[in-house]
Amino acid sequence: MARFELKLPKMGESVAEATITNWLKQVGDKIEMDEAVLEIATDKVDSEVPSEVSGILVEQLFNKDDLVQVGQTIAIIETEGGDVAVVKQEATPVAVAEVAKTVEAAKDSVAAPANFSDSEKFFSPLVKNIAKEEGVSVAELESIKGSGKDGRITKEDILNYIKNRGNQPAVAPIAIGTAPVVATQNVAPVAQKAAPVSVNGGDEIVEMDRMRKLISGYMVASVQTSAHVQSFIEVDVTNIVKWRNKVKDAFEKREGEKLTFTPIMMEAVAKALKDFPGMNISVDGDYIIKKKNINLGMAAALPNGNLIVPVIKNADQLNLVGMAKAVNDLGNRAKAGKLKPDDTQGGTYTVTNVGTFGSVFGTPIINQPQVGILALGAIRKVPAVIETPEGDFIGIRQKMFLSHSYDHRVVDGALGGSFVKRVADYLEAFDVNRDF
Incomplete structure (x- = not known):
C-alpha cells in the first residue's frame, strides 16, 4: 500500500488560503480518481477539491472551518502500489492564528466593531482591511509607529505589528454599553451600540450564510472607504435592439451562443475605459495605481440571492463574439457554482445589470479597490x-x-460624467450594418 498526500491546490494567482467548509468523504471511505473529497471556500467563491488518485481516505489533517494554506497537505489517501513518503503537516503558525482568531471572533461577537473612520489619523484601505481581518482595534492601530510618508502606517508596519503582537502591551478591550477605557491619549470614540431589533413570537430568525456575511462586510467597507457620487444619462438604444433582433438567431446558429445585450454594453464600456484611463485605476492611501489591463467585472446574481462578480480579463481585446462567449461562460458557471477563485480576481471596473430585475436605474456601490461601477x-x-x-x-x-x-476622492464630476457620456455615445452610434 502507498500513502498519497492530498494537498490544497493552487486556486489562482492571488489566492493563498481557503477555509474547509465541508468534508464530502470521511475516514474509511473509498475515493475514485477526480472524485470530490471536500468543499472549500475563499473570500470570493466556493469550490471542491478532487482526489488525484483512487484509494481509501485514511486521515483528515484539518477539521471543518479550519483555514488552510495553498500547498498544505489536507488529507492522506491510501492507494495500491509502492510506499510514498508522508509528512503529517500541522497547521502553520499562520493557520493556527487564523483559527484562533475565528474562534475568538465568535466568542466576542458582541464587541463593538472597530470604526476606523472615527480616528483622526489617516489609514489606507489596505491597512484598514488587514486590521479588520486580524482584529486590530482602532487604539492598537493608532499606537503603531508608521514608517511611511508623514509617519503613515504601511502594509509592512501592520504586518510586523501583527507578527509581534504577542510581545506588544495589551490594549484593554472596550465592551458595548460601557464607558471607554483610556489606554493612551487621543483614543478614538467607541461606536454606539446599534438599536436593538424587536423580535415577535411569529418572526423567523435566519443566520446569514458565509457569502452573505462577506458581501455585507464588503459593502459597508466600500461606503466607508469611497466618497460615492453618481451621474445618470439616458441612452437611445433603438438601433441596438433592432440589430440584435435581426441577427440573434444567426449568431446562435453560427457560434452556438445566445447573444444578449450585455456583451454589447461591455464592448462599449471597454472602449470608453481606453478613452478615459482615469477610470481604470485603484487607490492605495495617497497613491493612485493606473491599471495596465482593462478587466471588466460582471456582477451576477446567484440562485440563492447572493451576488458574485466574475471578471472578463483584457476585455478591450475581445471582439463581440469573444465578449459574448466570455459573458455567457462566466454567467453560466456562476449560476452553477463552478467559478474558480481566479475568475473573480483582478477586476479594474465593474458593470451591473439592474435592468434584469426591472429597475430603471440604480446607485450601485463601488467594488473595492476600483473607483467606478456602471449600472x-x-x-x-x-x-x-x-x-x-x-x-x-x-x-x-x-x-x-x-x-x-464613482469615487469622488479621485474622480471628479467632469471625468465621471464624461466617461458615462462616452459609453452612451458608443451605444447610440452603434453600426446597424456591422457583422458579429
Whole structure:
C-alpha cells in the first residue's frame, strides 16, 4: 500500500488560503480518481477539491472551518502500489492564528466593531482591511509607529505589528454599553451600540450564510472607504435592439451562443475605459495605481440571492463574439457554482445589470479597490422627440438609463460624467450594418 498526500491546490494567482467548509468523504471511505473529497471556500467563491488518485481516505489533517494554506497537505489517501513518503503537516503558525482568531471572533461577537473612520489619523484601505481581518482595534492601530510618508502606517508596519503582537502591551478591550477605557491619549470614540431589533413570537430568525456575511462586510467597507457620487444619462438604444433582433438567431446558429445585450454594453464600456484611463485605476492611501489591463467585472446574481462578480480579463481585446462567449461562460458557471477563485480576481471596473430585475436605474456601490461601477437599467419603449431635417416629431424609441457611481476622492464630476457620456455615445452610434 502507498500513502498519497492530498494537498490544497493552487486556486489562482492571488489566492493563498481557503477555509474547509465541508468534508464530502470521511475516514474509511473509498475515493475514485477526480472524485470530490471536500468543499472549500475563499473570500470570493466556493469550490471542491478532487482526489488525484483512487484509494481509501485514511486521515483528515484539518477539521471543518479550519483555514488552510495553498500547498498544505489536507488529507492522506491510501492507494495500491509502492510506499510514498508522508509528512503529517500541522497547521502553520499562520493557520493556527487564523483559527484562533475565528474562534475568538465568535466568542466576542458582541464587541463593538472597530470604526476606523472615527480616528483622526489617516489609514489606507489596505491597512484598514488587514486590521479588520486580524482584529486590530482602532487604539492598537493608532499606537503603531508608521514608517511611511508623514509617519503613515504601511502594509509592512501592520504586518510586523501583527507578527509581534504577542510581545506588544495589551490594549484593554472596550465592551458595548460601557464607558471607554483610556489606554493612551487621543483614543478614538467607541461606536454606539446599534438599536436593538424587536423580535415577535411569529418572526423567523435566519443566520446569514458565509457569502452573505462577506458581501455585507464588503459593502459597508466600500461606503466607508469611497466618497460615492453618481451621474445618470439616458441612452437611445433603438438601433441596438433592432440589430440584435435581426441577427440573434444567426449568431446562435453560427457560434452556438445566445447573444444578449450585455456583451454589447461591455464592448462599449471597454472602449470608453481606453478613452478615459482615469477610470481604470485603484487607490492605495495617497497613491493612485493606473491599471495596465482593462478587466471588466460582471456582477451576477446567484440562485440563492447572493451576488458574485466574475471578471472578463483584457476585455478591450475581445471582439463581440469573444465578449459574448466570455459573458455567457462566466454567467453560466456562476449560476452553477463552478467559478474558480481566479475568475473573480483582478477586476479594474465593474458593470451591473439592474435592468434584469426591472429597475430603471440604480446607485450601485463601488467594488473595492476600483473607483467606478456602471449600472445598466431596463430597456423600455418610451415616447421621444426625434429630430430630423424636416423638423421634430414624436416617436416610440427604445431607451435605457446608465447610472455611474464613482469615487469622488479621485474622480471628479467632469471625468465621471464624461466617461458615462462616452459609453452612451458608443451605444447610440452603434453600426446597424456591422457583422458579429
